[in-house]
Amino acid sequence: MSAERATEAGLVRLARRLAARSGGTGVRVGIGDDCAVLDPTPGAALIATTDLLLEDVHFRRRWAEPADIGWKAMAVNLSDIASMGAEPRWALVALACPAGTRMEEVEAFYAGALALAERHGVALVGGDTSSSPHGWLVNVTVLGETPAPPLLRSTARPGDVVAVTGPLGRAAAGLALLERRAAPRGLNPGILADVTAAHLRPRPRLEEAGWLARAGGVTAMMDLSDGLATDLGRLAAESGVGACVELERLPVDAATRAVARAVGGDATAWATGGGEDYELLLTCAPAEVERLRAGLPAKAGARLSVVGAVVPGPGVRWLDSRGREVAVAAGFEHLSSRTAAGARR
């Protein structure tokens, strides 16, 4: 059966079977009716986010397997939920793939998405399927909840520090390798696997975000999807403040530096402009840093690094090791440059 061509009826049966296994709570009616019927937690705010992933914009089939596509489409949405300090609960997955796609590929896609969803207690409750005239495309919507006020990007205050929850530039290093036809000579295979996984299978910082939200003291938070330069610019603009970042303080790990050396890339540019690291970007009072750093769950490389400060003026300034202002690589815009590393909100 697994080599059969995907049909819409087959896809719905498959999604339904997988959804029934996916667990989660608060699902009165799941896949199989016109809509999902869900039971929200009384008193909790409802959190909603949606993200589109397109072949040859956000990924290439040459290096992204269906399971990777499913994982990442789920991950980028879960990361948005994490950025509010909320708990993800329900997912709707819309998938279009080309005529001739095999059921086993579609099953692998759902398996990738559900492997991550189940880890975080998220139920697959709905979706849509279609043929696609050109390549794979996925839209995932995730609904979450939070009993506490969500953390926003619009509430940073001058005097706060700017911090991130883990290393930057890893996903860009991974993309640089994935986009090459052959691995560069001399690069450790472990490093190659490590950074390409960072690109293909990002891990949303849900546990860390939940802890930070409960710990208190975080004044603003968002996730790093489009790179620090773009995303910190957004956080500053939404908060009506400016920010100042010391490039030397950016957490760039040894693997990312090794890849930069091997391919002639710029690790700092990847850290500021590469995007898709899905670390949390947050602000807090300087006095809170040690408490938050000490308490942050330290899984999967999470570590709170202060990279700069919130200042009154508009805009983000970048300082080199001598304190001189420099220009940095920023993210890209989808509609003006086609790229395999897409801009995400």
Next chain:
Amino acid sequence: MSAERATEAGLVRLARRLAARSGGTGVRVGIGDDCAVLDPTPGAALIATTDLLLEDVHFRRRWAEPADIGWKAMAVNLSDIASMGAEPRWALVALACPAGTRMEEVEAFYAGALALAERHGVALVGGDTSSSPHGWLVNVTVLGETPAPPLLRSTARPGDVVAVTGPLGRAAAGLALLERRAAPRGLNPGILADVTAAHLRPRPRLEEAGWLARAGGVTAMMDLSDGLATDLGRLAAESGVGACVELERLPVDAATRAVARAVGGDATAWATGGGEDYELLLTCAPAEVERLRAGLPAKAGARLSVVGAVVPGPGVRWLDSRGREVAVAAGFEHLSSRTAAGARR
């Protein structure tokens, strides 16, 4: 400014400006942060649906303007919400369009979507934007609520009648005209405008569905997106029953018959297999029909027509005017045949 190329930043600004105007209630944080933050109505069930519309699968740019695409992407989701007897509240719109798309086209797309959303009190609260390597594509997610138990497709009972809320085959007649390079000779321009609008700008039966849900007596309901044959088959299968339809009772209006004559089409086949009429398909006890017919709001051609009966066995049987069982045109499957009239759940 309107002739400028669409950029991601421009799209986000545009969506935000339009969202701020779009009204709706229960929106604590809308477009501009990582997620929307919404305040559900205490005690209400949350209803969620998502639908993908792709160029050259669900529409062609040759005959669908950006405003039509926006309208229809919203309409098909609102129709899903209607089918549960629920009230739509919030929408997330993900849009990808080709490089070179002008801001005025994107603005027209949102205007089309919001014209319908605003009519039903639905707020635009989030979304995503991307470039597309191949054509326009849209994913809309709509969240609704209902304080009462939602109407399902899985609860029809043998002995019930099968009824629809309006004429069938109109959207297929419209598609048949849109797909032609030139209008057929002798067709009244009013009829042409009427049926093409049925395809391009379907009107979700929200008011009618809300009335039916409150009136009581409806045992099962869904919306007709993929055609009566496919959708009644689904309703029957989900309910563990069969159905029997008398073809003579299908409500096919004069405009649809006129188009069928003009283009050599089969109006009955359009009614059973054309899809995209977005009328409600429902079941109820025979004794309830007159009360429901008399009370149903009679706007935009809505009229309750009994077309058949729910029976014990599995499957749907179709009877001609002499009571003989006949085969009918059914809907299509996306992944096995590429068509401009897409299958919708």
